Amino acid sequence: MTSNTKRWSFDTLPFLPREFKYEVIPGVQKQFEIVKGLLNREDVDTIYVCTDSGREGEYIYRLVAQMAGVHGKKEKRVWIDSQTEEEIMRGIREAKDLSAYDNLSASAYLRAKEDYLMGINFSRVLTLRYGNSVSNYLNTKYQAISVGRVMTCVLGMVVRREREIRAFVKTPFYRVLSCIALEGENFEGEWRAVEGSRYFQTPYLYKENGFKEKAYAEKLIQELSVSQPLQCTVEKIERKKENRNPPLLFNLAELQNVCSKLFKISPDETLRITQELYEKKLVTYPRTDARVLSTAVSKEIYKNISGLRNYPAIGTTAEEVLQMGSYKTIAKTRYVNDKQITDHYAIIPTGQGLNNLRNLSELSAKVYETIVRRFLGIFYPPAVYQKVALVTEIGGEQFFSNFRVLVQEAI
16 A cells, blocks of 8 residues: 555545555464464475365465465365364365365455455545544544445444334234133133124224224223123134144354343354354354255264263253154255255254263353254154134124144154
């Protein structure tokens, strides 16, 4: 960057460098020199690249090799999904030539350049255009406006949602509910102003199931309470069976969502714990967006299940899954789909590393059990529910009830 581009001005925009230059961060220069020396040793003819299996991991090694000036070496890419000895040895044994991942590397370089170009250009444009207005509002001397490929989009989503919340106007309305006893069961019925009702399409309604004013709801209750004791007539009843399959496996986002609800922990804390479980060989790679397994993994999935028989909290369930044998046909289900996997398949237990359980905190152990239960759940048949839709009549008005009864549990 030249001296004339250091000064923020519309005259120097857009800033599009012909060449993107890199430098080693001074704080890691010493460690870089050690790695550089190892990569360029004369007695080393093959380099096994074991950075994270993904775009960023690929980018890290390519940058190191670029800055270290690595030439004339065989470079093999180790691509693994867990830290178990078996998986590591497989990764080394099946390592492909680094060139097989050139497209992944190119995409990583492109994204880094895109981030740079977007940030340096749009941050300057918006700062030059709106910086003074923002600094005057904040009562500061200067104010830079940061723009980024991800941060600006996320900020836009947050602002849009906040505006919706602030613009929301609470509108109370009043419903009339009945409490019905039928065949030993108690349930609610919701009144609706359907055709035939004395309030059908009247201006007193807020919606079909409620009034704008409390007085009209109370009036309806009084009208229906004239005849005592209160009795209703079943006008219509529909029963329908519904199967509910076990949910898909965890990706990082889904695991963070569930852990937030179950354990009240932040997404960062969930990632930290899952990374710990990964490093202790208990689960597969955590930074994944897939919720399914690959076909290749599904063929060997019995190994993961077998190992879980030694997990005290749920060993009998793992044994039951093996006895059922459903894992043999898991590849034909919705839980296996190669097209839905980019870098890594879903987060699942490896069935190994169980000796490390005693070194886990109580919270980490709970997260691990959550992952195990979600994994074993996919091998069970769906839960069966009986859905019931009931229409009852009181004094010429209809009440609608919908409920679901569990007939057969999935587990």
